[in-house]
Structure formats: structure tokens, C-alpha cells
Amino acid sequence: MTQTIARAQHEIDATGRAPGRVATEVAMILRGKNKPTFEPHIDAGDFVTVVNASQVLFTGDKLVQKDYYHHTMYPGGLKTKAMKHVFDENPGEVIRKAVYGMLPKNKHRDEMMKRLTIKN
Numbered sequence: 001m002t003q004t005i006a007r008a009q010h011e012i013d014a015t016g017r018a019p020g021r022v023a024t025e026v027a028m029i030l031r032g033k034n035k036p037t038f039e040p041h042i043d044a045g046d047f048v049t050v051v052n053a054s055q056v057l058f059t060g061d062k063l064v065q066k067d068y069y070h071h072t073m074y075p076g077g078l079k080t081k082a083m084k085h086v087f088d089e090n091p092g093e094v095i096r097k098a099v100y101g102m103l104p105k106n107k108h109r110d111e112m113m114k115r116l117t118i119k120n
Contacts, residue, residue, distance in 0.1 A: 008046045014095065015052040018059055023098035026050060030112040031103065043108040047115045054091035054120045063087065068097065092118030
């Protein structure tokens with residue numbers, strides 16, 4: 001039995017909200033958990049557009065204390081970048097990284113991320 005998936009378009013305003021609060025809402029919609037027909041093994045989420053990503057509010061000292069890490073896969077290749085530096089370069093990247101970490105770690109994650117658009 002095949003069913004067609006109807007994908008709606010959602011727009012979320014990030015003005016004055018914490019990036020994690022925005023990211024949880026986005027992840028729920030991308031995953032399709034806001035629909036009554038949710039099934040964990042089916043990618044039935046909707047399209048999401050986040051606007052005003054540059055106007056998110058950071059609580060505490062996260063902006064200067066939080067770091068993002070990645071490894072080059074060479075010995076001693078752990079690279080660190082401060083959240084402030086990432087936010088100054090591209091404010092949407094902070095939300096994108098938060099959403100990416102909240103989605104399930106399986107083959108559906110990349111397809112879900114393709115349905116996310118972030119406008120600064």
C-alpha cells in the first residue's frame with residue numbers, strides 16, 4: 001500500500017527566541033511529529049522556512065562560551081570554532097546545527113535537512 005505524502009509549508013519567526021527553542025519546533029515539523037499520521041519509519045515531514053535568524057536571543061554566556069567541534073581525521077586534527085564566530089559569519093548556521101543534532105541519526109536526516117530553509 002503506497003500513500004502520497006502531502007507536504008505543507010511552514011514559516012517560523014525566530015525574532016527574540018532562543019535558538020534551541022526554535023530548533024525543537026523546526027525538528028518536530030521536519031520529522032512530521034505534528035501530524036496525526038506520524039510513523040517513525042516514514043519521512044512525512046513538511047517544509048520549514050525560518051525567518052529573522054539573525055535576531056535570535058542567547059541566554060547567559062553561550063555566545064562566547066559555546067564551541068563547535070569538528071575533526072579533520074588527521075592526527076591532532078580537532079578543530080574548534082566559537083559560537084560567536086559562527087554566528088557572525090552566518091546566523092542561520094547556529095540554528096541549522098541545532099536542528100541537525102535534534103533529528104534522528106539515520107538515512108532520513110539528510111532528506112529532512114533539504115526541506116529546511118533559513119533566512120537571515
